[in-house]
Amino acid sequence: MKPFGQQGINVSMKKVEKNYEDREVLKGLDLQIREGEFVAIVGKSGCGKSTLLRLVAGLEKVNGGSIELDGGPLKGLNKQARMMFQDGRLLPWKRVIDNVRLGLPSHMKNKAIQALTQVGLKDRVEDYPSKLSGGQKQRVALARALVHDPALLLLDEPLGALDALTRLEMQALIESLWKQRKFTSILVTHDVEEAVVISDRVILIENGKVSLNQPIHLPRPRQRTNPAFSMYVDEILSRILNRKNNKNYSMVVNKESESLFNSINN
Amino acid sequence: MKWGIKSSMEKFLPWFIPILLIGGWQFLSWTGAIPERILPAPSQIIQAGFDLTVTGELYDHMSISLWRALAGFLIGGIIGFLFGLLNGVFRFADLFFDTSIQMLRNIPHLALIPLVILWFGIGETSKIFLVALGVLFPVYINTYHGIKTVDKKLIEMGKAYGLRGKELFFHVILPGAMSSILVGIRFSLGVMWLTLIVAETISAQSGIGYMAMNAREFMQMDVIVLSIIIYALFGKLSDMIARYFEGRLLRWNN
Ligand SMILES: Nc1ncnc2c1ncn2[C@@H]1O[C@H](COP(=O)(O)OP(=O)(O)O)[C@@H](O)[C@H]1O
């Protein structure tokens, strides 16, 4: 269990391997995440991002290496983690409130209503999911995840199917709830801008390993119009696409350019 | 105002053709264009229904038919449902039973009538057995299929949210299979009436089918047509009940 007063959890993946039959998906992946940190994971489709989240959630077992939570090995289902999926995965036969209460003791209905209030859906508690828009469904999914007070929130492309404006809204909502509650967060996204706007660190997975580990040193709330912002985005993108346009290409932004970014920013 | 006219039109329009047909039929019988021994007039059928009601015969036949239908439906439906659940959920049961059940399913159950009469005679058991057998397979197949095709992603989500065993079954798997199960039940209701009609017509001493066969011996055309209409009404009624439950259980779907 987490120590008193700590809201997040440290996640440590060491030499994690995962294969399906003879397809090796993760090949000795190392990744350390501090409690309360917000990490974004990017990478080409099929590179193993969802697999990684399922492993951390304890829905599947590693074939090699280890995953530790606050120093203790993960065994079975990760009870301190909650996952949010791209397709929402609300149960269509349950009303909004009952979706949020899923797996919650029955006397905690008030907590579910609180969570729905936090995501701005207090007046839709009695509706069925089919009556909601895509963005509203994801809000319900977010409330369902947060009602358990997870120490670790796993987000598997949760905003991938939303329109641009709704996405911005949801990004702001997730960021504000994260600031407020200080859980550790891992966001898988295919949108590099989204990764840069919301995370402390962007991780790129390639060939079953972490191939880029890029801290984002920009003050929050982040402005997309900030030149430093676009530099981060450009660098990460060109790294994903293997654009070797830069001769001495060290994609990790070094300290000097960082302070440059910050001075531009201020 | 306009809307009011439209909605009463919508209520009335589906009944226009049936009313016209019955009216025409009555008229043609009345003029003698339809001979009585081919088809009695609607008024005669109503009269026959009234007479049989007064003697209490109609009530007795109807209740015995309903009882057979219900008993056979419950026995076959429950067995089919339970096997569907069992084989859908547990891999071992699936391997153990499914192939055998699929093989039995290919035997047309009505072909068993001679055998069933030899086994059980022409008493209640034979008819209930046949109905149960007919109902069992559609319920089984659709329950099994429904459970097998529950969205795997929802099951994964349920597990990620800590649901296991009974909880996972009642919150995710069973509701996910429900629409398919209900399709099976509605289909099996049709099989139920069909089986009962055949069984009662061939071998019975009571029930609507028997009433029709008995009337044939005395050339009571009105009673024969009355029996057919009662079967049709039973079929319609059971379908309406099934639809009602479908509407309630799948309320979330629209
Ligand atoms: N349950 C599974 N069985 C077999 N192969 C799988 C399974 N889950 C994922 N894979 C394979 O593992 C690879 C990584 O998948 P995934 O983690 O979903 O990728 P991403 O989320 O990065 O797009 C893919 O090639 C996919 O086909």
Ligand SMILES: [Mg+2]
């Ligand atoms: Mg994925």
